[in-house]
Amino acid sequence: MIVILYHSRHGSTAKIARVINSYLEGKAYLMDLEAIEYEKLDCATTIVLGMPIYNGKLDEEMVSFIKCNQPLLIPRHYSIYIVGLQASEFMSFVSAEFDYQLLKDVKVIAGLGGALYFPKLSLAERLSLSVFNKRYPIIPKAHDNTIYENFNNEEIEIFAKKIAHLEATSR
Numbered sequence: 001m002i003v004i005l006y007h008s009r010h011g012s013t014a015k016i017a018r019v020i021n022s023y024l025e026g027k028a029y030l031m032d033l034e035a036i037e038y039e040k041l042d043c044a045t046t047i048v049l050g051m052p053i054y055n056g057k058l059d060e061e062m063v064s065f066i067k068c069n070q071p072l073l074i075p076r077h078y079s080i081y082i083v084g085l086q087a088s089e090f091m092s093f094v095s096a097e098f099d100y101q102l103l104k105d106v107k108v109i110a111g112l113g114g115a116l117y118f119p120k121l122s123l124a125e126r127l128s129l130s131v132f133n134k135r136y137p138i139i140p141k142a143h144d145n146t147i148y149e150n151f152n153n154e155e156i157e158i159f160a161k162k163i164a165h166l167e168a169t170s171r
């Protein structure tokens, strides 16, 4: 069984879990880190972890889950997907949090792009986002002010196919 465990503040990391699952023909079990089920994780053969980037850092709770649960994760061929607007730089965020000793056991790792659902953002988030966009001008000046997405659909499909292959070879 594949479990996709994600942590999502505004829903896009959860959405990508559902997209990955659609490539896996709905065979994965989706789990929110906020409602973790350890018995289900124990039964998994493959675990996929999804986390967003906020203010230049990977999601702290998921980072700490990964660091504290290596004996659970390593035998279950675990993989990671990162959700963030700076898709091409995702490895610099990963290597800022995890050293080689930990990363050597991760089977697949990918940066899949990110999304902003503007009506969901707090005032503080909008402010910090405008500072972010001055340093890294990713969000175009003329953009839809309800939603902006730069997901890489091709990368999502490739990632899902690698997970399907991992599961097929680990059974």
Ligand SMILES: Cc1cc2nc3c(=O)[nH]c(=O)nc-3n(C[C@H](O)[C@H](O)[C@H](O)COP(=O)(O)O)c2cc1C
Pocket: 007, 008, 009, 010, 011, 012, 013, 014, 052, 053, 054, 055, 056, 057, 083, 084, 085, 086, 087, 113, 114, 115, 116, 121, 124, 125, 126, 128, 129, 132
């Ligand atoms: C306040 C704020 C800060 C952000 N900082 C970064 C960042 O430093 N780097 C990045 O790549 N994306 C950044 N993002 C984009 C998020 O990673 C992106 O919106 C992601 O899809 C959020 O995932 P979620 O919807 O699951 O919470 C930021 C978004 C917000 C709202």
